[in-house]
Amino acid sequence: MASCSEPLRKKQKTERDEDIFTTFHDVYLSKHPFFTDALLKFKQEITALAAYEIGSCNAADPDNGYSFTKAVCTLRSTKHTFAFANFFVDAFNMLKNFIVKKEIPSDIQMKLTLELLIRYLMNDEIQEALSQTKECSDETELTVLLAFHLFSQLSTSPYFIIDNRKANQPKVCPCRKRHGRIIYGDTSIGNVDVWHGYLDLIMEGSDVIVDTLDGESEIFKDVESAVEVKQKHFEMTDNSAGSSLVQVAAETIVYSFYYKQIHPDHKNSLIPCIGVSNIGLIFYFYDSVNDVLLGSTHFPLASSNPFELNLTTVIALWFVLNHKYLCNGFSFIEMKEVPKANFVDAAKGKLDIYKRELKRGQVGTRRGNTTSLDPLLIVNPKFTLAPELE
Ligand SMILES: [Zn+2]
DSSP states (O other): HHHHHHHHHHHOOOOHHHHHHHHHIIIIIIHHHHHHHHHGGGGGGGOOOEEEEEEEEEOOSSSSSOOOOGGGEEEEEEEEEOOOGGSSSSHHHHHHHHHHOOOOOOSSSHHHHHHHHHHHHHHHHHGGGGGGGGSSSSSHHHHHHHHIIIIIIIISSSEEEEOOOOOOOOSSTOOOOOOOOEEOOOOOOOOTTTEEEEEEEEEEETTEEEEEEOEEEEEEOTTTOOOOEEEEOOOTOOOOOTTTTHHHHHHHHHHHHHHHHHOTTOSSSSSEEEEEEEEEEEEEEETTTTTTTEEEEOSSSSEETTTTEOOOHHHHHHHHHEEEEOOOOOTTSSSGGGGOOHHHHHHHHGHHHHHHEEEEEEEOOSSSOOOOOOGOSOOOSSOOOOOOOO
């Protein structure tokens, strides 16, 4: 009978839930005593986020709306950095109290989010495939591998969508195991009159966007396997138009304004974006209400050779992918001490579009008053010929 079996099922479920937390302490932490150090790094300068100021910028060009690949956005360091944990205070304390005092959060959502991290850390099989990132033949393969083996594992909702304009669209994960169908679709965002374009990957339920970082590909021999691998290096100093950092900044800003547009009631307006390469990740954040742009250092995927996942990177990703529940924005920081990005000034002429007219899907390319620069294609030109030639 339903009335009898129901409480029994519930009881079994609760016991199973508590088991995973206990096993984590008894088994995982004894095998990984450095986990606490990995967590404490979020209070240290080694993982600090820098605040940037925007210099030259084509976000509000009166004649054109630029795609992310043509975005100009000079980032200047303000020389002010912030501890990563400042923006995830409750989440940091929850994790610390769980590790140190075995405290399990009473809030259901927080408990569920913590469980995601714990289950992932104890799942060696799913982590192992990440050692193949260097063998991925292109950025789509890398995106698929990271989406299945990292991002969807650490998100409360595993659904993601990949840009359907990619030339190569693998049907299965590069690890050759079937995890479910890969959805390719329209990932366009923005508005053709301002910054706009296609995102590489959108983690749907988490509301997090992911961009693959372009860089110089170098072929070199892997020391362990003696196999030749292609690895991309991108410059953390490259501010030029269309560079990886500029694209990530432009996408972060547009997505943050879009997020505010669709979630006007959300208290936190500091929205993240993840940049990925086959050796690691970077995180950018933009707050469209306070006009602050933050960026991280490079977080490596591996912490040792042979491959072992870097725990600090996993925790950072867990914070970011669950920003809807875990990010507190600037609520623990004196706002007057935080340098402004000055995007609001840079985009003054078109700020209303960023605030109210961004959309996702079918953004397309710029229409309307586009005129050809080819003299032969100019309609009814005023043609001048020197009288001496007549
Ligand atoms: Zn896989």
